[in-house]
Amino acid sequence: MRSENSMSIVKKILIADDEPDILEIIQFNLETEGYDVHTAKNGDEAIEQAQKHHPDLIILDIMMPGKNGIDVCNILRMQPAFKETLIVFLSALSDEGTEIRGLEMGADDYLTKPISPKILTSKVNALFRRVTKEDTETIQIGPMTIDREKYLVRYEENDITLARKEFELLALLASRPGKVFLRNEILNQVWGTEVIVGDRTIDVHIRKIRQKLNLDCITTVKGVGYKFEL
Amino acid sequence: MRSENSMSIVKKILIADDEPDILEIIQFNLETEGYDVHTAKNGDEAIEQAQKHHPDLIILDIMMPGKNGIDVCNILRMQPAFKETLIVFLSALSDEGTEIRGLEMGADDYLTKPISPKILTSKVNALFRRVTKEDTETIQIGPMTIDREKYLVRYEENDITLARKEFELLALLASRPGKVFLRNEILNQVWGTEVIVGDRTIDVHIRKIRQKLNLDCITTVKGVGYKFEL
DNA sequence: CATTCGGTTAACAATTTGATAATACGTGCC
DNA sequence: GGCACGTATTATCAAATTGTTAACCGAATG
Structure with a gap:
């Protein structure tokens, strides 16, 4: 049996996006970096997956069929288990209002498409670096x-x-x-x-x-x- | 030793940029938000101010005369007192390589000009929200x-x-x-x-x-x- | 192999908490 | 005053929660 607790070093990431291409390329890059990646094709699936895997970071596309990223963020943030979970929004539109609302809703970053997978990876690393330090001290x-x-x-x-x-x-x-x-x-x-x-x-x-x-x-x-x- | 963080409620921010306009508008917005803002017009001044005020967050323009933002980041990060300080880069050029290097060097975010002051403020809030885990409860x-x-x-x-x-x-x-x-x-x-x-x-x-x-x-x-x- | 150690569970004891009922109090009204 | 209404107080009991011990199992160890 492998040790599955959160002291384990492998961080879990959930990506939710309705575009399979984006999903795939991000997943590939993050897995290459050593993360344990799960995916979801829409908002409802994202919530489901989140409940199941309790990811350390959730990347949410804003525009998805059914529940959009904002909805998902709101729903998850209401639950104590996801109060501290890192959340990053992805969006095709660089609308200032939306971005501000996203951040003030409790997201940790807001990235505008097109997204460079490498930059995303760097940002993810940066977020974890900031949050994880306590465990090593x-x-x-x-x-x-x-x-x-x-x-x-x-x-x-x-x-x-x-x-x-x-x-x-x-x-x-x-x-x-x-x-x-x-x-x-x-x-x-x-x-x-x-x-x-x-x-x-x-x-x-x-x-x-x-x-x-x-x-x-x-x-x-x-x-x-x-x-x-x- | 945990610095002023736990002692003072008002977070201190240092902004370093050689463009006075940008400096001023960012300063205004962050002060409106309730932060204690200091400024620097170049890299050396930034280091000097940082030593003096021990800010909780430093916003660094990448391109500045003399020591640039990257240099400043490197120099500060070498000192134990600034190991944990939040650092955000500003840059006029959206060069992928630079951005990735900036993030991997230990920055917490990388923003490309032109910058929306409101978005910057939101991001700053988001960073502090993540790092400061008190008061909410x-x-x-x-x-x-x-x-x-x-x-x-x-x-x-x-x-x-x-x-x-x-x-x-x-x-x-x-x-x-x-x-x-x-x-x-x-x-x-x-x-x-x-x-x-x-x-x-x-x-x-x-x-x-x-x-x-x-x-x-x-x-x-x-x-x-x-x-x-x- | 036999043994030890870590982790889990079951069973029971000890404790604390929460809900209720019964009673006392207090105020306003006739 | 005597009554009605709502709240305060107290004691009591049932329920929920935790503490403790011992026993079990499997993996690691020798």
Whole structure:
């Protein structure tokens, strides 16, 4: 089984466009760059695919039959799962009003056709570069160091060995101290969207972490989730 | 070390361009949007200003006398303090090679002249929206902070822990201070349309909130509903 | 192979939360 | 005052949620 969680390096991209040529050429270029690319031929399909694969970036053609790109963006942005997803619009018309509306609606970029595949690729890389940096950093919180590279947690000169899931869970929580992570968020981030595990699984891992750290740094927020706090 | 980002609410922007007209119009538009804007007429000045003000975003014209935008970007990116600074290139020529190189060098966007000030503003907003991940989830009313992400209510340095329903109820009322929420509205928003609960249930939760906050901030409007007021 | 380790699940205990009912309070009205 | 109406308060119970432990399975390890 390949590791399917979001700690994995391969970013997922969804492209929605009704022109097969464009779809194909963009897909080819992004796959060449090492991305995991899915496609959709219209708005409804885009939403469907998004729900299914939970892409890290969605490229939306504005003009599509049925639901257009704007609609899709609105629909997805309403769902918590897609609040943070990168969204880039493609458009044949370089209408200033539309572009501004697109950006203010929560898109991260707006590209006008004809599109250079290479430039698109560069922009995609740039977006991911900006967003991804957190995952590679080692996290420092007070006397605790979490080294993602070495899979090592250190607390006041003491090295603590955590198993992979334990580590990823802790790293996730610690990536935003104070933030309450919903159980769903945790499942998506640590276990991935494909795998389905029981409810108690998270608890058990939390317990193991608490046990190993011997430290009260993970707080339960009943009915909501868990948060990290030193 | 995380620079002024978290300290100051007003984002600082540095614009470097050798055309005074462009400088002025961009500056005007961004200042209107509420940014703290500084300008530079050439590359050297840009570096100087950057060192001085530590902007959150730098807009660099590619072609400038002396050090050009690319040079400035390279020089700044070498310094740890500017590793994470947002950088956007402006260019009169839409040369694919240059654009790709600019992006791969670590720029976050590349805009081709002529530039619509409004679009530039939208893009700047979009970049900050992506990078700044706070404020959207928190409600600030005087000395009270309601942090939806952290599920935390703070009143004058005191953290108050509310249960889920209590929190959601308070967050709802506080989302529009002064507005009277009908009991029906509250039921729909907090309990959803599916569940049916008795009328007294709301009262009980209101009471618990009042009790925990130990503060008279929820006013009863008899026969109508409740409202939040500090 | 046997063993260990990580991950998951099941079963049960412990805890917290939420809803209700019963009662007290308060205001305006006759 | 006595009554009606709506809200506040309190205690109580049921339901939902999480904690804990032990056991299971499979992959990695020796």
